Amino acid sequence: MNEGLAIETNVLTKQYGQVRAVNQLSLRVPREQITAFLGRNGAGKSTTIKMLLAITSPSSGTGWVLGKIIRDASQNREMRRDVAYVVEDKQVYSYMTVEQMIRFARSFYADWQNEKESRLLKQFQLPLRQKVKALSKGMRTKLALLLALARQPQLLILDEPSEGLDPVSIEELLQEIINAASSGVTVFFSSHQISEVERIADRVCIIDHGHLRVDTSLDAIRREYRRITLSFDGNAPPISPSFPGVQQIKTSGRQIALLARESADAVVELARDMHPTSVEVTPVDLREVFLETVKES
Amino acid sequence: MLWYKAWLETRARFVASLSTLTLFCGLFVHHAVGMMRPEWKADFNRLLYITQEFMAIMWILSAVLLGMGGIVHEKTVGTSSFTLSFPVSRTRLQVIRLGVGLLEAVILGVVPWMVICAISWGAQMPIRVTHVGLYPWLLVSGGLVYYAMAVLVSSLVEGEYSAPAIAIGLVFLSTIILDSWFRRLDVWRFATGDFYIDKKTFELAGDFPWLGTLVCTGAATLMLVASTRAVQCRDF
Numbered sequence: 079m080n081e082g083l084a085i086e087t088n089v090l091t092k093q094y095g096q097v098r099a100v101n102q103l104s105l106r107v108p109r110e111q112i113t114a115f116l117g118r119n120g121a122g123k124s125t126t127i128k129m130l131l132a133i134t135s136p137s138s139g140t141g142w143v144l145g146k147i148i149r150d151a152s153q154n155r156e157m158r159r160d161v162a163y164v165v166e167d168k169q170v171y172s173y174m175t176v177e178q179m180i181r182f183a184r185s186f187y188a189d190w191q192n193e194k195e196s197r198l199l200k201q202f203q204l205p206l207r208q209k210v211k212a213l214s215k216g217m218r219t220k221l222a223l224l225l226a227l228a229r230q231p232q233l234l235i236l237d238e239p240s241e242g243l244d245p246v247s248i249e250e251l252l253q254e255i256i257n258a259a260s261s262g263v264t265v266f267f268s269s270h271q272i273s274e275v276e277r278i279a280d281r282v283c284i285i286d287h288g289h290l291r292v293d294t295s296l297d298a299i300r301r302e303y304r305r306i307t308l309s310f311d312g313n314a315p316p317i318s319p320s321f322p323g324v325q326q327i328k329t330s331g332r333q334i335a336l337l338a339r340e341s342a343d344a345v346v347e348l349a350r351d352m353h354p355t356s357v358e359v360t361p362v363d364l365r366e367v368f369l370e371t372v373k374e375s
Numbered sequence: 376m377l378w379y380k381a382w383l384e385t386r387a388r389f390v391a392s393l394s395t396l397t398l399f400c401g402l403f404v405h406h407a408v409g410m411m412r413p414e415w416k417a418d419f420n421r422l423l424y425i426t427q428e429f430m431a432i433m434w435i436l437s438a439v440l441l442g443m444g445g446i447v448h449e450k451t452v453g454t455s456s457f458t459l460s461f462p463v464s465r466t467r468l469q470v471i472r473l474g475v476g477l478l479e480a481v482i483l484g485v486v487p488w489m490v491i492c493a494i495s496w497g498a499q500m501p502i503r504v505t506h507v508g509l510y511p512w513l514l515v516s517g518g519l520v521y522y523a524m525a526v527l528v529s530s531l532v533e534g535e536y537s538a539p540a541i542a543i544g545l546v547f548l549s550t551i552i553l554d555s556w557f558r559r560l561d562v563w564r565f566a567t568g569d570f571y572i573d574k575k576t577f578e579l580a581g582d583f584p585w586l587g588t589l590v591c592t593g594a595a596t597l598m599l600v601a602s603t604r605a606v607q608c609r610d611f
Contacts, residue, residue, distance in 0.1 A: 128456065128610075128611070131456075132459070155464055158462040159462040163457075165456040169453035170454060171380065173383050173386075178383065182380055183461075186376075186463070
């Protein structure tokens with residue numbers, strides 16, 4: 079286990095019958111950074127998170143969270159003292175009131191932050207006496223966030239946190255995540271909202287069909303990925319699918335579009351041997367990298 | 376606070392069951408206190424035995440309902456991941472849930488009989504606790520088998536309605552099978568007192584049923600341990 083990592087997995091695999099939900103995943107999430115975990119529905123994001131927290135047991139492989147091995151029940155329980163998890167559908171106990179819910183969660187953590195609890199209660203305008211079952215999904219999400227943030231975790235895991243929130247609440251949520259990260263909390267969150275990820279994440283991991291496809295920093299994506307479009311007079315010539323330095327190739331009529339990583343200049347040089355009439359190099363945003371990554375597989 | 380959670384989770388079912396059972400017993404005996412005369416002793420004892428039989432039906436259904444819930448049910452309603460993210464072992468979650476359920480089951484078995492004693496005392500024809508104490512004892516110790524059966528089903532079967540439906544089905548099926556082919560093991564007859572009551576005097580015949588109590592609580596314990604093991608091994 080690398081001390082600089084909050085989460086590390088080693089060929090972590092989860093098999094449900096014939097289906098491999100997570101396939102030999104080796105993930106590395108650095109401490110005190112915001113890491114986004116992207117993937118399509120059913121890609122294996124939630125299963126990975128559940129394995130980290132021992133909610134689901136891995137079929138093979140292992141992992142460490144905050145230095146504790148996830149397959150050891152007592153170490154995992156110890157680790158969960160320092161981890162806050164906001165679940166995907168934000169369901170909490172419908173038979174409790176907001177106040178009872180807070181009292182219940184507070185009882186597990188000696189370092190519960192009463193000031194933060196009061197501040198978030200006021201900010202989120204949560205009605206203390208109201209039953210959870212009477213709350214809207216947005217309010218339930220805010221309650222789940224309050225329960226996660228007020229315990230002052232070392233690691234905050236959020237599974238699609240902005241789902242069901244209005245734009246103002248999303249803004250508040252993103253600000254809270256940034257605030258948490260700036261106070262030393264490691265944030266690991268899954269999301270389908272690429273724009274949110276681009277705003278707050280330091281690193282991005284993309285998972286597809288249980289495989290980790292991309293694990294890099296957002297800066298590296300901006301710096302290294304390029305779209306190279308080659309135009310020809312006639313139909314585009316055939317191109318080797320293993321064109322060096324190219325992650326993805328798309329041929330359409332008179333054009334060939336290449337997605338290059340790290341070596342765009344070298345790819346352009348090689349591409350010139352195909353005698354295109356023009357070569358256009360454009361930067362690529364996270365949305366494109368994500369779409370190309372998951373389409374490709 | 377896990378006790379508090381388990382209590383809040385079962386509170387509505389428990390209060391509804393307790394109210395129904397207590398009301399039923401209270402009314403039944405209120406109308407019957409006049410029968411408690413020395414010359415009608417056997418008739419009154421028979422009435423208490425009938426009360427026990429009716430109460431056993433309602434108590435067992437209530438115990439089955441109290442046995443529902445827990446972490447597998449939480450998976451159905453979507454809160455299991457939230458619960459399991461707390462720094463608590465699954466064993467502790469299950470044991471506390473069982474502790475609260477057992478306490479509620481005992482209260483459901485004892486309080487109605489206390490009400491019966493109180494009403495008869497109010498009517499100045501007190502029933503001695505030593506006289507009826509056998510009934511709640513048999514009801515709770517025998518009925519725990521049904522409670523444990525319900526807990527085991529709720530730890531194995533997902534679904535809001537399928538778990539209680541299967542548990543209630545099993546109660547009836549096991550009673551029919553045991554009564555037809557293995558009468559000595561019929562928990563229903565144990566819980567109502569049928570095995571131990573003299574059908575002429577409707578009082579305890581023979582020794583106190585320690586062995587039956589031991590067998591029933593042993594069987595219940597085995598099922599509760601199996602349910603805890605099932606929860607430990609399960610993916611959520």
